Amino acid sequence: GNSVTQMEGPVTLSEEAFLTINCTYTATGYPSLFWYVQYPGEGLQLLLKATKADDKGSNKGFEATYRKETTSFHLEKGSVQVSDSAVYFCALSPPWGTSYGKLTFGQGTILTVHP
Amino acid sequence: EAGVTQFPSHSVIEKGQTVTLRCDPISGHDNLYWYRRVMGKEIKFLLHFVKESKQDESGMPNNRFLAERTGGTYSTLKVQPAELEDSGVYFCASSQDSITGELFFGEGSRLTVL
Numbered sequence: 016g017n018s019v020t021q022m023e024g025p026v027t028l029s030e031e032a033f034l035t036i037n038c039t040y041t042a043t044g045y046p047s048l049f050w051y052v053q054y055p056g057e058g059l060q061l062l063l064k065a066t067k068a069d070d071k072g073s074n075k076g077f078e079a080t081y082r083k084e085t086t087s088f089h090l091e092k093g094s095v096q097v098s099d100s101a102v103y104f105c106a107l108s109p110p111w112g113t114s115y116g117k118l119t120f121g122q123g124t125i126l127t128v129h130p
Numbered sequence: 131e132a133g134v135t136q137f138p139s140h141s142v143i144e145k146g147q148t149v150t151l152r153c154d155p156i157s158g159h160d161n162l163y164w165y166r167r168v169m170g171k172e173i174k175f176l177l178h179f180v181k182e183s184k185q186d187e188s189g190m191p192n193n194r195f196l197a198e199r200t201g202g203t204y205s206t207l208k209v210q211p212a213e214l215e216d217s218g219v220y221f222c223a224s225s226q227d228s229i230t231g232e233l234f235f236g237e238g239s240r241l242t243v244l
Contacts, residue, residue, distance in 0.1 A: 019172070051235075058134065059173075059221065059235035104173065116163050116225055116233050117186060120173040 017042040021105050021121035028095055028128050036090040036124050038079075038105035046107040048072075048081050048088040049118070053102045062090075062103070095128045102126070132156065134236035136222050142242045148210040151239045155204070155224030161185075162205050163225075163233065164197060168218035176220075179205060212243045 022037040040048065050062040050072070063072030068083035077092045088105060105121040108114065135154040143149050155162045164176040176195070177187040181202035190197070194213070199205040209216055219240050223233040 056237070058237040059223075061232055106173075114186065116161055116178060116223070117175050118165075118173075118233070119175070120165075122172045123167075123170075 017046065017107060017109075017119040019105050019107055019119055019121035021103075021124050023122070023124070025125035025127060028126070030097055030128055030130050031094045032128075034090070034092040034095045034099075034126070036103055036105075036126070038088045038090065038121060040086050040088065040105075040107050040119075042086075042107055042109075042119075044110050045083075046109055047115070048079070049106045049108070050077070050079055050088070050090050051104040051106060051120075053104070053123075055101070059104065095126075097128050097130055100126055100128050134222055134224050134234050136220075136236035136239050138239055139237065140240040140242070142244065143212055144244055145214055146211045148208065149212055149241060151207045151209075151220050151222075151241070153205045153207070153222030153224075153236060155222070156226075156234055159224035159226050159234075160202065161225040161227070162199060163223040164205070164207055165221040165223065166218050167221065167238075168215070173221065176207075209241070212241075214243050217241055217243045 018041045047066045049064045051059040052062045053059045063074040065072040065081035071080045079090045102123045104123045106118045162179040167173040175189040178185045179199045196208045219238040221238045223235040
């Protein structure tokens with residue numbers, strides 16, 4: 016079956032540091048890949064997505080590239096801010112079809128950014 | 131526009147009791163999903179409604195869990211009787227389109243079974 020593995024946290028960084036959160040997956044075919052973020056006291060929000068190999072998703076300074084050859088979708092940001100402190104989830108869904116919303120999530124990575 | 135609303139935000143019950151969680155999706159969203167995160171592990175799919183019909187309930191853990199979606203609007207998830215391992219955060223999400231639609235998640239309902 017499908018699975019997603021994220022680097023374990025928590026991750027603690029100083030403001031303006033470079034961020035990488037690793038994510039690898041196992042799936043049949045060509046899934047869509049996502050990063051969701053959960054800020055304190057809020058629900059999960061879609062941060063970015065990529066639907067095919069070599070696509071790069073980007074939003075709010077975050078980027079992730081869909082790497083089919085390494086089955087990876089690592090999240091990066093060049094300069095983190097205190098407001099980026101949150102829990103980050105990597106997820107995949109089957110190729111477009113009726114199961115698109117049936118997401119498989121990773122364990123989540125807690126990010127804390129200090130001033 | 132209101133987002134996905136879930137309540138209660140936190141429920142504490144004794145083992146063997148019953149709890150009902152409610153989810154109000156975004157208006158006009160035919161697709162409604164329930165997910166669960168247990169003990170800091172990964173978030174897992176429970177089931178998917180399209181309007182009032184269950185499209186996929188393959189993730190429901192056992193028959194102590196009953197989900198309904200009256201009239202294709204709000205949904206309830208009942209746990210009866212609750213067990214210790216049911217503790218966790220239950221998330222609801224909705225989308226307009228099950229083919230390409232982005233999921234919008236609620237804040238979750240935290241369930242603690244003592």
